[in-house]
Amino acid sequence: MFWLTLSLTFAVIYSFLGLQQAFGSEYVVQDDAVQHVFWMQRFIDPQLFPNDWIANYYQSSAPPGYTAFYRLFATLGVDPLFFSKILPFGLVLLTTGYCFACVMEILPVPAAGFIATLLLNQNLWMKDDIASATPRAFLYPLFLAFLYYLMRRSVFPCLAVIALQGLFYPQCVLISAGVLILQLVRWEGWRPRLCKNRRDFGLVAAGLGVALVMMLPYVLEASEFGPVVTGAQARTMLEFSKEGRSDFFREHFSKFWLWGDRSGFFPREWQKLPHSYFLIFCGLGLLLSVLLKFPSRFPLTTQITKGIAILPQILLVSTFWFFASHALLFKLYLPSRYTQHNLRMLMALSAGIAVTVLLDALFSWAQGKREKQSKFSLHRFPFLPPLLALSLTVLLGTTFILYPSSLKKFPRAGYEVGKIPELYQFFQQQPKDITIASLTGETSNIPTFTKRSVLTAREYAIPYHTRYYAEIRQRTSDLIRAQYSPDLKQVQSFIEKYGIDFWLIDAKALKPEYFAFLDDDDSHTSIWIKQYEPAYLEAKARVQQGAVPALAGVTERCSVLQTQGLVVLQAECIVNSIKN
Numbered sequence: 001m002f003w004l005t006l007s008l009t010f011a012v013i014y015s016f017l018g019l020q021q022a023f024g025s026e027y028v029v030q031d032d033a034v035q036h037v038f039w040m041q042r043f044i045d046p047q048l049f050p051n052d053w054i055a056n057y058y059q060s061s062a063p064p065g066y067t068a069f070y071r072l073f074a075t076l077g078v079d080p081l082f083f084s085k086i087l088p089f090g091l092v093l094l095t096t097g098y099c100f101a102c103v104m105e106i107l108p109v110p111a112a113g114f115i116a117t118l119l120l121n122q123n124l125w126m127k128d129d130i131a132s133a134t135p136r137a138f139l140y141p142l143f144l145a146f147l148y149y150l151m152r153r154s155v156f157p158c159l160a161v162i163a164l165q166g167l168f169y170p171q172c173v174l175i176s177a178g179v180l181i182l183q184l185v186r187w188e189g190w191r192p193r194l195c196k197n198r199r200d201f202g203l204v205a206a207g208l209g210v211a212l213v214m215m216l217p218y219v220l221e222a223s224e225f226g227p228v229v230t231g232a233q234a235r236t237m238l239e240f241s242k243e244g245r246s247d248f249f250r251e252h253f254s255k256f257w258l259w260g261d262r263s264g265f266f267p268r269e270w271q272k273l274p275h276s277y278f279l280i281f282c283g284l285g286l287l288l289s290v291l292l293k294f295p296s297r298f299p300l301t302t303q304i305t306k307g308i309a310i311l312p313q314i315l316l317v318s319t320f321w322f323f324a325s326h327a328l329l330f331k332l333y334l335p336s337r338y339t340q341h342n343l344r345m346l347m348a349l350s351a352g353i354a355v356t357v358l359l360d361a362l363f364s365w366a367q368g369k370r371e372k373q374s375k376f377s378l379h380r381f382p383f384l385p386p387l388l389a390l391s392l393t394v395l396l397g398t399t400f401i402l403y404p405s406s407l408k409k410f411p412r413a414g415y416e417v418g419k420i421p422e423l424y425q426f427f428q429q430q431p432k433d434i435t436i437a438s439l440t441g442e443t444s445n446i447p448t449f450t451k452r453s454v455l456t457a458r459e460y461a462i463p464y465h466t467r468y469y470a471e472i473r474q475r476t477s478d479l480i481r482a483q484y485s486p487d488l489k490q491v492q493s494f495i496e497k498y499g500i501d502f503w504l505i506d507a508k509a510l511k512p513e514y515f516a517f518l519d520d521d522d523s524h525t526s527i528w529i530k531q532y533e534p535a536y537l538e539a540k541a542r543v544q545q546g547a548v549p550a551l552a553g554v555t556e557r558c559s560v561l562q563t564q565g566l567v568v569l570q571a572e573c574i575v576n577s578i579k580n
Helices: 002-022 038-043 053-061 064-075 080-106 110-124 135-151 155-168 171-182 198-220 231-235 253-258 277-291 299-303 306-327 340-372 384-406 421-428 441-450 466-483 488-498 514-520 524-530 535-544 550-558 571-579
Strands: 028-030 185-188 191-194 415-417 435-438 502-506 559-563 566-570
Touching (some): 028 080, 028 441, 038 053, 038 080, 038 441, 080 110, 080 135, 080 306, 110 340, 110 384, 135 155, 135 306, 155 171, 155 198, 277 306, 299 340, 306 340, 421 441, 421 559, 435 441, 435 488, 441 502, 466 488, 466 535, 502 550, 502 571, 514 524
Antiparallel strands (some): 028 415, 185 191, 502 566
16 A cells, blocks of 8 residues: 555646646646647537537547546536546546556566556656547556456456447557457467467457447448548648648658657657656566566566566557558558557556566675675675665665656646737637637637637648548638738638638738748748648749738728737628728
8 A cells, every 4th residue: 555655646746747737827728638628618508619610520530438528527517628637637546556556467566566657657747648638648547457457357347448448549449459369379488379268268259349349430430521531642741741730751760660759659758868768667678578587586576477478468469550550541540559658558567567676686686695694805794785785776766756857847748828818808708609710820729718710720730531621721721812812802702701700810921021931930830831832832922022912901990909919800891891
């Protein structure tokens, strides 16, 4: 209980630091919640986002269990955005508890459980997976729960967890199914043999049956937003290039196969110091297989159970699905999703066990040296070997605990702070059915902070479903052309086509030098706008040739709000300017 309590204590501390960021300002939202949670405000007020193409898309894409979970708390009066900020706290505690339990199933030494959970929690809070409160946040507790119940051969809890994986994060079901299949393989030296245990056969058959039932809807159901983009199509799209919004294809081998956020095998945060700290412990985990071969020198390995076999099985299955996902781009979604999450858990489990085995061997050596009373110099200083072992243990423990303080930012939870409250308050006061057109980076925050619809925005320009993205691409291209058109009638046509009520622009965006700024700028917003060719290139050429955007002539007359370099234009005023 001491080591478990200590494990949960550090989980609480790190989670509390995350909560401080989440509630550090009135307008705060997690970066991925901007996409996956904003539309859930419909649960509180069904009149929000009426006929909203973007909100409908993200609602249809959300796993059913994830949607139902948020809806349940919304019926209890809990605002989804507020809930998304406190949910990680509970998920982290569950993850910590199951991680500790998994270690105890492999090596029943509580200190190993503490080391593993500490490493895992540190790694989790250097990435925004759990903090996002999106479907992938549920992967960690659900997969560790699956491993725990599988090692204990607890049939019904194991089947229930697989079902929950399908309801919350379907890709996890594929990993679990692969691990289940490997339970039927036994190794005699280097020769595989089929397991003859009927109980294992029953568990595997039942688990695969549940997995099949959970995955069938995803296979058979056609999305109203079109099929998933193929790898061949993606290679022709600027959006998937290194300059694109969803950069995937990289020419450099390591950036594509090893460290790519979407395409790479390893967690991206491991590639740079001081984050490579975790890569070192991953190496220690791999060393565990060597330690097992020398039980006389590492006596604690004799207490390691057969559950250790599940660790290489996870690595094998994850690697298989990683390459399968690359081969079937993008039918299995992103290849990195099959390895990077699992490697974080594998690193923690294996390193926690390996470090404990090594420390135990160190103390055994020190005790043996002390008892030997050698005729050499050590007999005068019998306390030196134990002191050395204790010193190394204290140094290692201090490194573990103080490591986060060496980082520039910890936790790295991905919370974004809205910095223009006047803008949010203005739109909050407008009717619920308005549509706002804008190319500014602030547009992505508007649905979350104001509960009002936008025509397009960078955060919602996800190019994986062809029909959805074709609409987003068309909207964005039309918006670029209209914003920089010298013809007010083209502007009027755009407003009427999309039912625009307000137009939000950067005060500098209509000036000739703005395109030079975009070309030199590598911000997310600039990269997003520049990928819409030929609309962007046409607008740039027109302005550089001296054409004055028609909006520049009505900006002063139709402005209803100016704040922090942004201007809100009333669309009705723009249309009336044409008529007059």
